[in-house]
Amino acid sequence: MKKKTFSIAAIGMVAALGVIIGAPIQAQEFGPVPQADIDAAKAALGKRLFFDPRLSGDAAISCSTCHNPEKGFADGLPLAKAYPGSDGFRNAPTLINASLKAAWFHDGRLGTNLNDVTRESITETYTMNMDMRLMQERIKQDPIYVEMFAAAGYGEPSNGSVRKAIPEYLKTLTSRGSPYDTGLMSDSATRGFELFKGKAGCAECHSGPRFTDDTPHNTGAPENPEIWSNPLRHVTFVSFAKFMGISNYMNLRRDPGASIRTNLVDGSDIGTFMTPSLRELTYTAPYMHNGMIGSLADVVAFYNDGGGEDPNMDARIQPLGLSAEEQADLVAFLEALSGDPLTSDEHVWPDKIDVNYKPIENWLDARN
Numbered sequence: 001m002k003k004k005t006f007s008i009a010a011i012g013m014v015a016a017l018g019v020i021i022g023a024p025i026q027a028q029e030f031g032p033v034p035q036a037d038i039d040a041a042k043a044a045l046g047k048r049l050f051f052d053p054r055l056s057g058d059a060a061i062s063c064s065t066c067h068n069p070e071k072g073f074a075d076g077l078p079l080a081k082a083y084p085g086s087d088g089f090r091n092a093p094t095l096i097n098a099s100l101k102a103a104w105f106h107d108g109r110l111g112t113n114l115n116d117v118t119r120e121s122i123t124e125t126y127t128m129n130m131d132m133r134l135m136q137e138r139i140k141q142d143p144i145y146v147e148m149f150a151a152a153g154y155g156e157p158s159n160g161s162v163r164k165a166i167p168e169y170l171k172t173l174t175s176r177g178s179p180y181d182t183g184l185m186s187d188s189a190t191r192g193f194e195l196f197k198g199k200a201g202c203a204e205c206h207s208g209p210r211f212t213d214d215t216p217h218n219t220g221a222p223e224n225p226e227i228w229s230n231p232l233r234h235v236t237f238v239s240f241a242k243f244m245g246i247s248n249y250m251n252l253r254r255d256p257g258a259s260i261r262t263n264l265v266d267g268s269d270i271g272t273f274m275t276p277s278l279r280e281l282t283y284t285a286p287y288m289h290n291g292m293i294g295s296l297a298d299v300v301a302f303y304n305d306g307g308g309e310d311p312n313m314d315a316r317i318q319p320l321g322l323s324a325e326e327q328a329d330l331v332a333f334l335e336a337l338s339g340d341p342l343t344s345d346e347h348v349w350p351d352k353i354d355v356n357y358k359p360i361e362n363w364l365d366a367r368n
Contacts, residue, residue: 030209033175033279036099041152042169047348048148049139050063053065053353056129058084065081066080073095073098073342074094076285077091077291078091079290083127083128086126086236087230087236088126089236091290091291095170096279099170099174107257122135133159139157175279175339178338178340186336188328188332190333192336195322195333199322200326200330202303210279216258216261216262216272217275220308220310221302224291237255255290257272257273258274296335300327304321
């Protein structure tokens with residue numbers, strides 16, 4: 001196979017991850033998701049910013065457009081929305097427990113610095129398409145932000161502080177109250193957990209409190225043809241692939257996945273994607289990086305049949321031989337990993353954000 005070429009920007013992202021590809025991954029202990037120490041004033045500021053459409057170029061969308069609290073901070077769509085004029089080419093993942101990720105996005109191209117993740121999400125042309133200098137001037141015009149930034153210890157509103165406040169809010173989005181965590185799993189779910197750790201082999205990749213090894217694998221998930229048949233999605237894919245330095249991107253008809261960070265010469269990493277968390281699954285259907293599987297029962301059936309068809313598929317993906325009852329038990333366990341919905345005022349900005357406030361007079365000369 002022809003050696004792939006990548007941009008300097010892509011190589012820099014890979015280096016920033018600090019992850020040694022190919023190193024053995026030790027299964028982590030299961031348990032509750034750890035709770036972070038949170039600065040309440042900074043998190044409150046981040047919450048308002050998260051729900052504010054003025055953080056996008058034409059003030060049409062906010063972070064919550066693709067990360068809806070009612071949908072488990074995903075969006076319930078196979079493929080995500082995008083900035084007006086384009087559409088997404090991957091499924092929107094949940095942001096619940098995301099502050100604990102070891103690498104971000106389905107391809108793992110960014111590491112744990114949420115400042116960088118926030119900046120890319122706001123500024124990328126097909127996500128929110130915002131010039132952060134313009135964003136900074138917009139929020140300086142809002143008297144509520146002037147007060148909130150000062151109360152959070154940031155001084156006057158700035159784009160750098162936005163990139164700190166939103167991650168502080170994300171730290172509040174942690175799982176709680178699931179039957180698994182409270183010890184109230186049904187008999188079926190309890191049997192499913194034993195299958196999960198044993199016969200079904202799920203725990204080899206889905207380990208730790210978030211049930212993920214934060215590592216890319218190829219499970220043979222089918223491609224979503226809409227990415228290439230829908231011009232609005234294809235233009236987004238092409239824009240992404242061009243920026244990442246992927247060769248022959250105009251003729252590419254599959255998502256390269258985490259190969260943009262691993263860059264193996266033989267191409268055996270094409271089609272690998274980060275292992276997703278299994279927390280809050282009842283809220284976040286459809287599943288897989290491209291939304292191609294609609295229900296948990298279908299996900300379990302997919303793996304029971306030995307995954308999909310791909311020359312690069314992980315060798316551990318094999319037919320499981322689970323009976324119909326065992327598959328139902330496994331689904332019951334996966335459902336038991338979903339807890340209380342994060343839809344109260346604690347996690348959602350309670351008021352409509354008024355953008356019709358009176359502008360500050362002579363704002364170019366104003367000083368806070």
